Amino acid sequence: MVIPRGGIIIKVIRRYPIYLYALERAVERVKMPELNEVREELYRQQAGYLGEIASDKYVRRTRIPGIVFTDIQIEAAPGEFIQIDTLILTQRAIWVIEAKKYKGALRYLHAPKRIERKERDGSVMVFTCPIVQLESQMHALKGWLDAQGIDLPVFGTVAFASTNRWEGLPEEAPIIPVREIPAYLERAYRELDDRLTPETFVQLAEKLGLQRNMIVWEPVCKRLGINANRLKRGFLCPECHSQLTRATERTGHCKNCDQNVKTDYGLLILDWFLLIHPTLNNAQLRAFAKLKTKQAASRILNRYELLIIGASTGTAYTLNLYTDLDGLEIRKGKPGRERVEEVITHLR
Numbered sequence: 458m459v460i461p462r463g464g465i466i467i468k469v470i471r472r473y474p475i476y477l478y479a480l481e482r483a484v485e486r487v488k489m490p491e492l493n494e495v496r497e498e499l500y501r502q503q504a505g506y507l508g509e510i511a512s513d514k515y516v517r518r519t520r521i522p523g524i525v526f527t528d529i530q531i532e533a534a535p536g537e538f539i540q541i542d543t544l545i546l547t548q549r550a551i552w553v554i555e556a557k558k559y560k561g562a563l564r565y566l567h568a569p570k571r572i573e574r575k576e577r578d579g580s581v582m583v584f585t586c587p588i589v590q591l592e593s594q595m596h597a598l599k600g601w602l603d604a605q606g607i608d609l610p611v612f613g614t615v616a617f618a619s620t621n622r623w624e625g626l627p628e629e630a631p632i633i634p635v636r637e638i639p640a641y642l643e644r645a646y647r648e649l650d651d652r653l654t655p656e657t658f659v660q661l662a663e664k665l666g667l668q669r670n671m672i673v674w675e676p677v678c679k680r681l682g683i684n685a686n687r688l689k690r691g692f693l694c695p696e697c698h699s700q701l702t703r704a705t706e707r708t709g710h711c712k713n714c715d716q717n718v719k720t721d722y723g724l725l726i727l728d729w730f731l732l733i734h735p736t737l738n739n740a741q742l743r744a745f746a747k748l749k750t751k752q753a754a755s756r757i758l759n760r761y762e763l764l765i766i767g768a769s770t771g772t773a774y775t776l777n778l779y780t781d782l783d784g785l786e787i788r789k790g791k792p793g794r795e796r797v798e799e800v801i802t803h804l805r
């Protein structure tokens with residue numbers, strides 16, 4: 458790892474959030490009335506992601522020597538992780554940015570702290586308070602730094618990518634428009650002195666780089682308390698999302714659109730992991746894909762790079778959604794039992 462010199466534009470790499478993709482899939486399979494809740498959660502997650510994308514653009518323009526980490530996970534309490542979407546590490550301090558993009562007029566409320574927005578239909582959309590989110594991220598990060606024996610100041614701000622009319626927003630609220638991110642960071646950076654030696658900086662950067670994929674995936678139904686038995690099973694029409702009547706193992710038919718659709722078992726299996734359960738066995742696949750025989754189900758399971766767990770009648774398949782997908786797809790190949798542990802190369 459090379460320490461960036463002053464003036465180098467910070468590089469930011471961000472992956473599409475798997476939870477956001479899972480919610481997009483859930484919108485197709487969940488029925489009313491639970492669908493309303495999924496749609497709201499999808500909107501909230503999109504607002505976060507769109508905010509991050511907008512904030513990334515301005516973080517890239519910032520001219521301070523540092524390294525940007527996205528989607529870092531810090532253990533706040535045993536087994537409880539907090540995700541930090543944007544963390545900027547420099548030799549002088551760490552900055553945390555919590556970005557959002559909410560449209561419209563917003564109302565800030567206390568007890569509990571939250572943001573509300575009145576919708577056109579009169580309903581109220583509630584968002585958790587991004588300032589509280591930011592504070593808990595900074596708190597977890599300070600605790601983590603203490604545990605590493607590192608004395609480095611932690612600062613943070615909420616950055617809004619949307620222009621909003623606010624009501625009740627406290628005067629001292631740490632909220633800035635995303636376009637002010639470069640000025641905010643550069644001004645604060647200039648006023649500080651170096652706290653870390655180049656060596657400690659590199660060591661800390663390496664440790665932070667390992668703070669990923671610590672959270673265990675929780676399927677959407679479990680997270681939102683939706684009864685998985687009420688989901689649409691089988692293949693769905695990509696146009697109208699209605700259930701297909703199956704003609705063969707390879708194609709299905711949508712009565713609604715009067716068209717034949719190719720069946721994609723990789724997508725179907727991924728839907729299971731995203732929405733229903735972290736493992737899948739032969740019987741579950743038969744029921745979910747509406748397959749008639751064990752042989753057909755096992756033929757299909759053998760086409761993908763899944764991890765086999767258990768033995769004989771207890772055999773099930775799984776995969777790590779954070780690390781084992783190819784983009785947002787399950788890799789075609791063969792399932793296997795053993796995994797080669799990813800080799801982590803340490804500098805010295």
Ligand SMILES: [Zn+2]
Pocket residue numbers: 694695696697698699711712713714715
């Ligand atoms: Zn259709």
